[in-house]
Amino acid sequence: MTARLKNRLWLILAAAGIVFIIVGVMRGEAQIVFTKAVNICLECIGIG
Amino acid sequence: MVNVFTWLGRHIRLAVQFAFTLLTNGYMAGFTKGTIYTGATKFACVPGLNCYSCPGALASCPIGALQAVLGNRDYKFTFYISGFLLLVGALLGKLVCGWLCPFGLVQDLIHKIPFVKKIRRLPGDRWLRWLKYGILVGFVILLPLFAVDVIGQGQPWFCEFICPSGTLFAGLPLVGANADLQQTAGGLFAWKVGLLIGLVFLSIAVYRPFCRYVCPLGAVYGLFNKVSLYRLEIDHDKCTRCGACRKACKLDISVFEQPNSAECIRCGACKKACPNGAIRSTFERWTKERKRQDGRV
Numbered sequence: 001m002t003a004r005l006k007n008r009l010w011l012i013l014a015a016a017g018i019v020f021i022i023v024g025v026m027r028g029e030a031q032i033v034f035t036k037a038v039n040i041c042l043e044c045i046g047i048g
Numbered sequence: 049m050v051n052v053f054t055w056l057g058r059h060i061r062l063a064v065q066f067a068f069t070l071l072t073n074g075y076m077a078g079f080t081k082g083t084i085y086t087g088a089t090k091f092a093c094v095p096g097l098n099c100y101s102c103p104g105a106l107a108s109c110p111i112g113a114l115q116a117v118l119g120n121r122d123y124k125f126t127f128y129i130s131g132f133l134l135l136v137g138a139l140l141g142k143l144v145c146g147w148l149c150p151f152g153l154v155q156d157l158i159h160k161i162p163f164v165k166k167i168r169r170l171p172g173d174r175w176l177r178w179l180k181y182g183i184l185v186g187f188v189i190l191l192p193l194f195a196v197d198v199i200g201q202g203q204p205w206f207c208e209f210i211c212p213s214g215t216l217f218a219g220l221p222l223v224g225a226n227a228d229l230q231q232t233a234g235g236l237f238a239w240k241v242g243l244l245i246g247l248v249f250l251s252i253a254v255y256r257p258f259c260r261y262v263c264p265l266g267a268v269y270g271l272f273n274k275v276s277l278y279r280l281e282i283d284h285d286k287c288t289r290c291g292a293c294r295k296a297c298k299l300d301i302s303v304f305e306q307p308n309s310a311e312c313i314r315c316g317a318c319k320k321a322c323p324n325g326a327i328r329s330t331f332e333r334w335t336k337e338r339k340r341q342d343g344r345v
């Protein structure tokens with residue numbers, strides 16, 4: 001990997017990350033996360 | 049007041065760790081009432097491992113959220129959480145673990161407890177370090193995706209059977225403050241508390257055993273260390289390969305050879321230890337370059 005590409009790769013990955021987040025929100029994934037997060041997760045606290 | 053600033057300057061990482069933990073877990077009413085926060089900020093994730101069922105948590109845990117979406121029968125891939133991990137990883141890499149993770153802070157504090165002999169690495173350390181990748185693939189991705197019930201819903205396997213952060217920040221405070229939950233706590237709760245206790249004792253002797261061997265979030269961020277915006281650089285003209293950086297590194301990384309190792313949590317101990325000032329971050333280089341340019345103007 002050239003030094004120039006290595007120095008810029010973070011920018012490509014970050015941009016891809018932002019696009020992915022937008023796509024995820026549009027697919028309704030954020031709502032799934034929210035619904036899970038506002039109810040006590042019994043599995044997470046060890047109740048099962 | 050001057051002493052406070054002097055102390056903060058010397059312990060800047062600890063101060064940031066405390067501040068970020070308090071900032072992202074600021075719903076104090078949750079701890080007294082035995083409930084959790086239900087506001088809109090829970091749509092978003094925090095960068096570190098921070099259970100969304102912690103009474104104080106104001107946002108979601110990326111690993112819990114990843115399992116929640118993958119375990120949903122309507123999704124086989126999550127753009128939302130993959131994108132979040134890509135974004136944070138690309139900007140900070142594993143700096144998150146060293147500076148912004150509440151469970152990392154807990155392990156740091158526990159390791160300050162004096163012990164007859166601090167252990168630099170566990171036997172089989174080289175192989176044990178691969179365990180976190182196995183946990184990431186098995187417990188966080190494959191099991192929630194494919195071990196589903198009759199209606200196609202998967203479980204958060206990592207949260208349910210492993211995560212000691214969830215036990216510490218969510219399980220113990222909620223079960224302690226909620227009588228209904230106390231009645232339902234059984235074998236699984238005992239297993240998770242046992243894991244947590246084992247990890248606490250191990251953390252006294254070994255620096256950050258959970259981060260080294262178990263944490264799937266650190267496993268993801270570590271993959272970005274070589275290409276993230278924040279990286280470490282070695283000035284080979286100044287470096288004498290004396291090994292002072294390796295000696296100072298509590299994770300036993302040979303920094304002068306691998307400044308961007310996937311294990312490095314960016315604690316900065318190597319930079320302080322280098323007698324020749326040969327280690328610097330990309331942020332420090334840019335600051336220096338900007339100052340030089342301003343000087344010319």
